[in-house]
Amino acid sequence: MSRSLPLVVRRPEGLYCPEGGFFIDPWRPVDRAVITHGHADHARPGHGHVLCSMRGLPVLKARLAETPSLQGLGFGQRLRLQDVWVSLHPASHVLGASQVLIESASTTGSPAERWLVSGDYRVENDPSCDAFEPVRADVFISETTFGLPIYRWPKxxxxxxxxxxxxxxxxxxxxxxxxxxxxxxxxxxxxxxxxxxxxxxxxxxxxxxxxxxxxxxxxxxxxxxxxxxxxxxxxxxxxxxxxxxxxxxxxxxxxxxxxxxxxxxxxxxxxxxxxxxxxxxxxVISDHADWPGLLWAIDQTQASRLVLTHGQTSSMARYLKDRGHDVETLETEFDAQAADV
Ligand SMILES: [Zn+2]
Ligand SMILES: [Zn+2]
Missing domain, CATH: 3.40.50.10890 (Rossmann fold)
Structure with a gap:
């Protein structure tokens, strides 16, 4: 039997993992946050403890200098947070940007469930940051900033x-x-x-x-x-x-x-x-996945359920539903067009 408790829920402060006791890129100050990357709409100030990738640590130190506790985690390393395992995987996008994989710590012999939160990502690689890593998951929570078929990046x-x-x-x-x-x-x-x-x-x-x-x-x-x-x-x-x-x-x-x-x-x-x-x-150079890139990344996860957060969520959801995916959208306070300074 599959678990009924979601590993990630939406709370007023942001996306929350109840079994792990932490938020992901929260938009209000919280005690424990996992931050995917340093852009202003994902790395907001005022949190007590922040976990990010080791690669992104210097960026977050520069951006969140007031945070009392900043901890880096190597890509691919697993960290136990209360009842779940957390690991970070390169999302390309900007230096240190991470996809957050949350795995339920199975105690009853039932298979662990894997939820992946994308943060922002791109799928083309370059020397300025780590190459995007496809990760398998049961549930994929994805951004869809450029989730329309018109978005296809030139070379x-x-x-x-x-x-x-x-x-x-x-x-x-x-x-x-x-x-x-x-x-x-x-x-x-x-x-x-x-x-x-x-x-x-x-x-x-x-x-x-x-x-x-x-x-x-x-x-x-x-x-x-x-x-x-x-x-x-x-x-x-x-x-x-x-x-x-x-x-x-x-x-x-x-x-x-x-x-x-x-x-x-x-x-x-x-x-x-x-x-x-x-x-x-x-x-036209973007640090987000274009339409084919989003579809490719979604495909790579092999997720049975998709949750779309910011960007063109409704058109992307319609397209994926038509192709038989179990998909829902989730209102967030990430701003796909935020002016970043
Ligand atoms: Zn970003
Ligand atoms: Zn974003």
């Missing part, structure tokens, strides 16, 4: 090549370039891809928030060079990687001539987003 190498051409054009026009990226994850991924293409068209700078995350990546063993923060006035041909918050800032307004702007995001595939950022060139 990263092609987008990097267009980015370099755009930067070269800026140099030829005697302008500087500002490239908007998330400070955690996207910036480091793009930097590593660009540095492989050296010599670069001009000098490269990083905003202070990107520099902080680069330092955390270096502490975790990722070979990123130390890059300077931008001077008060950018020289022509320079490029800065900066979070979106820099757009329209006093510093931007002081630049002469005004810099060319571009953004690296999966959202730039969508016409509405491109319109909203008129005058900003878009390069």
């Amino acid at each position: 990263v190498a092609d987008e990097i090549a267009s980015l370099l051409r755009w930067w070269q054009d800026c140099c030829d026009e005697g302008r500087a370039a500002v490239l908007y990226t998330y400070a955690l994850g996207k910036a480091q991924r793009v930097l590593l891809a660009l540095l492989q293409q050296a010599p670069l068209p001009g000098p490269l700078f990083v905003h202070a928030s990107v520099a902080r995350m680069n330092q955390a990546y270096r502490e975790a063993g990722i070979a990123l060079p130390e890059l300077a923060t931008p001077p008060a006035l950018l020289p022509p041909g320079a490029m800065v990687l900066a979070p979106m918050a820099v757009q329209g800032s006093g510093w931007m307004q002081r630049q002469r001539p005004s810099p060319a702007e571009a953004m690296v995001s999966g959202w730039m595939l969508v016409r509405g987003h491109r319109r909203r950022h008129a005058g900003v060139r878009g390069f």
Whole structure:
């Protein structure tokens, strides 16, 4: 007979494992939290004890400096928390990002049940973080940020090549370039891809928030060079990687001539987003799985039940139901489009 108690439930504070006594990426302060990764909507401050992957520890130390107890767990290591076993498995996405596997500790001879919580994930790999690991589970709780068939990512190498051409054009026009990226994850991924293409068209700078995350990546063993923060006035041909918050800032307004702007995001595939950022060139590189990637990852788990959290949950649920899956959606407070600084 299968167990009737769910291993993960939704509480006002967030997703909760009753038998383990911990929350996963809670959106309110709690005593014990397992945090999948450092993005602001998953790693909120105010928790007593935080468990994350060893690889993600420097990032979370930088982001949750006030947390009294931060503990790292090696990928694949099993930790007993009350009546369950917990292990973390690479989700790619950003450095240290984990899928959380919870296994019931079987005492009565009934087979252990396995619940997997995805956090955010992508299925294509690159040198900036650990390769996505397919994990088998009975129940898979998955994000679906880009859960529509229109989301199919172009080749990263092609987008990097267009980015370099755009930067070269800026140099030829005697302008500087500002490239908007998330400070955690996207910036480091793009930097590593660009540095492989050296010599670069001009000098490269990083905003202070990107520099902080680069330092955390270096502490975790990722070979990123130390890059300077931008001077008060950018020289022509320079490029800065900066979070979106820099757009329209006093510093931007002081630049002469005004810099060319571009953004690296999966959202730039969508016409509405491109319109909203008129005058900003878009390069489509995402740290989330696209539609085929989500379906592939779901398939890999071989889960008999699917629970979809944030993003395009209802359309993805409909599609999966039509194909015979047992699937439900769960309201969460993760924000698939949160501005991350
Ligand atoms: Zn994320
Ligand atoms: Zn998320």
